[in-house]
Amino acid sequence: MTFRERFVFVFIEDDRWKRHLLTGLGRTLLVTLGALAIGVAIGLLISIVRVTHDKQIGQMRRGVLRFLLRFFNRISIIYLTVIRGTPVVVQLLIAFFVIFISSNNKMMVAIITFGVNSGAYVAEIIRGGIMSIDSGQFEAGRSLGFGYIRTMWFIITPQAFKNILPSLANEFIVLLKETSIAGYIGFEDLAKGGDIIRGRTFDAFLPLIAVALVYLVLVIFFTWLTGKLERRLRSSDN
Amino acid sequence: MTTDVIIRTEDLEKRFKGGEIHALNGISTQVRRGEVVVVIGPSGSGKSTFLRCLNLLEAPSSGTVTFEGVDITDPGVNINVHRQKMGMVFQHFNLFPHMTVLRNMTIAPVKLLAKSKEEAAGKAMALLERVGLADRADAYPSQLSGGQKQRIAIVRALCMDPDVMLFDEPTSALDPEMVGEVLDVMKQLVRDGMTMVVVTHEMGFAKEVGTRVLFMDYGKIVEENSPAELFSSPKSDRLKSFLAKVL
Numbered sequence: 268m269t270f271r272e273r274f275v276f277v278f279i280e281d282d283r284w285k286r287h288l289l290t291g292l293g294r295t296l297l298v299t300l301g302a303l304a305i306g307v308a309i310g311l312l313i314s315i316v317r318v319t320h321d322k323q324i325g326q327m328r329r330g331v332l333r334f335l336l337r338f339f340n341r342i343s344i345i346y347l348t349v350i351r352g353t354p355v356v357v358q359l360l361i362a363f364f365v366i367f368i369s370s371n372n373k374m375m376v377a378i379i380t381f382g383v384n385s386g387a388y389v390a391e392i393i394r395g396g397i398m399s400i401d402s403g404q405f406e407a408g409r410s411l412g413f414g415y416i417r418t419m420w421f422i423i424t425p426q427a428f429k430n431i432l433p434s435l436a437n438e439f440i441v442l443l444k445e446t447s448i449a450g451y452i453g454f455e456d457l458a459k460g461g462d463i464i465r466g467r468t469f470d471a472f473l474p475l476i477a478v479a480l481v482y483l484v485l486v487i488f489f490t491w492l493t494g495k496l497e498r499r500l501r502s503s504d505n
Numbered sequence: 506m507t508t509d510v511i512i513r514t515e516d517l518e519k520r521f522k523g524g525e526i527h528a529l530n531g532i533s534t535q536v537r538r539g540e541v542v543v544v545i546g547p548s549g550s551g552k553s554t555f556l557r558c559l560n561l562l563e564a565p566s567s568g569t570v571t572f573e574g575v576d577i578t579d580p581g582v583n584i585n586v587h588r589q590k591m592g593m594v595f596q597h598f599n600l601f602p603h604m605t606v607l608r609n610m611t612i613a614p615v616k617l618l619a620k621s622k623e624e625a626a627g628k629a630m631a632l633l634e635r636v637g638l639a640d641r642a643d644a645y646p647s648q649l650s651g652g653q654k655q656r657i658a659i660v661r662a663l664c665m666d667p668d669v670m671l672f673d674e675p676t677s678a679l680d681p682e683m684v685g686e687v688l689d690v691m692k693q694l695v696r697d698g699m700t701m702v703v704v705t706h707e708m709g710f711a712k713e714v715g716t717r718v719l720f721m722d723y724g725k726i727v728e729e730n731s732p733a734e735l736f737s738s739p740k741s742d743r744l745k746s747f748l749a750k751v752l
Contacts, residue, residue: 326564328580406562407599411613411665412589421612425603 277473283464288474291460292481298377298456299443305382306442310389313343317390318397322405323415343390350387356448358384363452373454377446385442392438396431397423429500436493440486447482457481510571511669511700512536512559517568519554519724528554529565530724536669536702541695543711543732544704546721547747552704555721556673559702560584560591573668589617592662596674598654600646600661606633607642610661618665625664632660636690652683656690663694670694672703708751712736720744 268276278284320340327333350358362380363373370376400423408418450459461478465471512535519529528551536542544552557563559570561577561584569578577587601609610632611625620628633639636656646654655675662670672691676684688710694701695714705711711718711732718735720728720743728735728744736752739745 401597401599403595403597403599404601407593407595407601409585410560410562410588410591410593410595411662412585412617413613414585417616421616422601426601429603 277468277470287460287463291457295457298446301378302381306385306389309386313390314393316343317394347387355384377449392434396427400426510535511538513571515569518566520566540716541701542717543715544719550721551724552721556704590668592667592670594658594672594675596678598658602646605643610664651679652686655687669700
């Protein structure tokens with residue numbers, strides 16, 4: 268069998284490239300973007316709670332607000348500890364076989380699992396970014412008469428965002444590759460697609476290398492994209 | 506020059522780390538409109554803490570700060586409104602690095618005083634003109650020298666039309682050759698009748714334009730007098746030894 272015949276057999280016959288690789292790629296991207304949206308939302312929320320707690324609790328008077336902040340901060344810490352302390356494969360299996368046992372929507376389970384998992388890392392990235400801003404910036408904002416929220420919004424977050432963009436982009440790339448374990452619950456994403464072709468054709472080399480190449484191209488593309496954005500944001504640093 | 510009291514502190518105390526460090530130990534004083542109060546003292550004496558308590562950047566552990574007749578240490582008071590009337594200049598400038606000089610100066614008046622962008626920019630440009638930095642309006646802080654940064658920080662605070670200006674060691678982070686340009690701007694402010702509280706190591710500045718000098722040590726005001734009196738005939742031994750070292 269020539270390489271050409273082998274290639275045709277593995278990818279073209281039965282439209283395998285379309286049925287498994289292309290559909291799988293679509294699902295991988297969908298899960299990644301969905302998880303990213305959830306992750307950023309959770310991350311933002313958790314980091315706001317954590318930062319506000321660390322910055323403000325010392326000056327707050329006893330009351331409902333302080334109690335709530337303490338409470339949510341505790342919850343956040345537990346969430347961070349559990350999510351970062353257990354393997355994401357195990358989380359995925361628990362989500363599918365325990366929590367969402369009555370649902371067979373694997374896409375949904377994957378998006379939620381990866382989203383909730385990524386949220387923990389994003390939260391710490393954002394928190395680190397905010398904490399990295401010199402406290403003098405915060406004081407300067409407050410001394411002009413800005414309140415806590417407006418100081419955060421106009422002065423701290425724009426600077427923090429610039430600092431965390433590389434880490435955030437890295438988290439996105441990790442997430443993209445991490446979704447490849449969704450095959451554990453039988454979700455047919457890009458990686459699983461390659462594996463299915465391997466099973467059908469008894470050819471491991473071509474489909475798996477093809478899958479690896481697609482991931483690689485995706486990662487290179489997104490890295491290039493964030494690099495461009497970073498350079499644009501750096502305009503005030505010259 | 507009117508003589509009404511603009512800031513009054515009563516028995517101000519500040520403890521850090523659960524009471525171990527007593528940074529302020531009962532400060533009662535007042536600042537009258539038009540006065541230039543210079544606060545001197547060895548490092549660790551609490552002078553910066555005192556200044557930062559005046560606009561509650563540092564929350565006092567006990568005691569009160571009354572600003573223009575309002576007890577701003579009262580938890581029911583919206584401190585943000587009062588801070589708009591108290592400009593502050595920091596040792597490390599704290600310009601916003603992601604904004605141009607002009608935006609640094611206009612963001613607060615536009616967002617907090619509901620001024621139009623044009624109006625705020627007009628005032629900012631006039632102030633920049635006065636400190637000789639009108640040509641740097643579109644520069645970013647990273648493109649400025651230390652002295653330029655501090656002059657911008659001063660006029661940024663002035664954009665809010667404050668009733669009092671608080672200076673926290675404004676020249677301590679500057680290269681020696683840049684100290685003069687910042688002090689010149691501050692002296693210009695004194696001539697305009699601005700009420701000022703200045704924490705500084707610049708004894709020359711205190712002598713030249715101060716109306717009153719507070720000498721602090723161990724969180725207390727040890728001695729308080731007109732600059733002429735305080736520098737020429739110090740009464741306490743601690744002030745004598747301090748002046749012997751710095752003059």
